Amino acid sequence: IAGITQAPTSQILAAGRRMTLRCTQDMRHNAMYWYRQDLGLGLRLIHYSNTAGTTGKGEVPDGYSVSRANTDDFPLTLASAVPSQTSVYFCASSPTGGPAGTWDTQYFGPGTRLTVL
Amino acid sequence: QKEVEQNSGPLSVPEGAIASLNCTYSDRGSQSFFWYRQYSGKSPELIMFIYSNGDKEDGRFTAQLNKASQYVSLLIRDSQPSDSATYLCAVKAGNNRKLIWGLGTSLAVNP
Numbered sequence: 499i500a501g502i503t504q505a506p507t508s509q510i511l512a513a514g515r516r517m518t519l520r521c522t523q524d525m526r527h528n529a530m531y532w533y534r535q536d537l538g539l540g541l542r543l544i545h546y547s548n549t550a551g552t553t554g555k556g557e558v559p560d561g562y563s564v565s566r567a568n569t570d571d572f573p574l575t576l577a578s579a580v581p582s583q584t585s586v587y588f589c590a591s592s593p594t595g596g597p598a599g600t601w602d603t604q605y606f607g608p609g610t611r612l613t614v615l
Numbered sequence: 616q617k618e619v620e621q622n623s624g625p626l627s628v629p630e631g632a633i634a635s636l637n638c639t640y641s642d643r644g645s646q647s648f649f650w651y652r653q654y655s656g657k658s659p660e661l662i663m664f665i666y667s668n669g670d671k672e673d674g675r676f677t678a679q680l681n682k683a684s685q686y687v688s689l690l691i692r693d694s695q696p697s698d699s700a701t702y703l704c705a706v707k708a709g710n711n712r713k714l715i716w717g718l719g720t721s722l723a724v725n726p
Binding site for chain 1: 646647649657658659660661664703705707711712713714716717718719
């Protein structure tokens with residue numbers, strides 16, 4: 499693995515089903531993030547985690563949950579999918595330290611395209 | 616409400632010209648500023664960041680920051696058709712690890 503991986507690449511899901519989007523990074527970054535990107539609305543933060551064992555709510559957390567059991571993995575779960583959750587989902591991570599500015603830099607995974615019917 | 620604003624475009628420039636992309640932000644206490652490039656169907660990728668007033672150059676790219684006027688810009692010299700993408704501006708404000716994102720400017724470089 500190099501960087502951030504996400505799975506699946508794309509998924510079509512029936513409304514009401516449960517779905518977990520997976521995100522794994524091998525850069526030992528402390529902070530991780532989940533975004534959704536919709537046309538005209540840009541990147542919106544769903545949940546984030548500053549370090550393993552902690553999580554926080556972003557701008558649009560309703561209907562989503564996350565966990566951070568270890569440094570590398572940050573899964574996003576849709577408990578009961580609805581059509582409004584159709585979107586492209588990006589996972590990102592930030593390094594622990596370094597020169598000013600570098601620890602805020604976010605690196606993105608390739609994304610998951612989710613369609614809820 | 617902290618905001619980051621960008622002209623949505625599309626900005627169209629001929630090949631070889633300088634493309635100028637602008638971003639304004641509302642929080643005067645913002646600390647770090649980022650430019651990302653996003654090709655259609657792909658994820659955002661970092662071009663560069665800047666945190667001090669003035670210019671920062673990296674190859675054909677120059678970021679310019681003016682904290683007094685609350686704007687940050689990205690200049691792309693010798694624009695190439697491969698630079699055609701959406702450019703996202705992001706700003707870190709406050710003591711958390713979150714970034715505030717603009718909606719992006721679409722750039723088209725015409726051969």
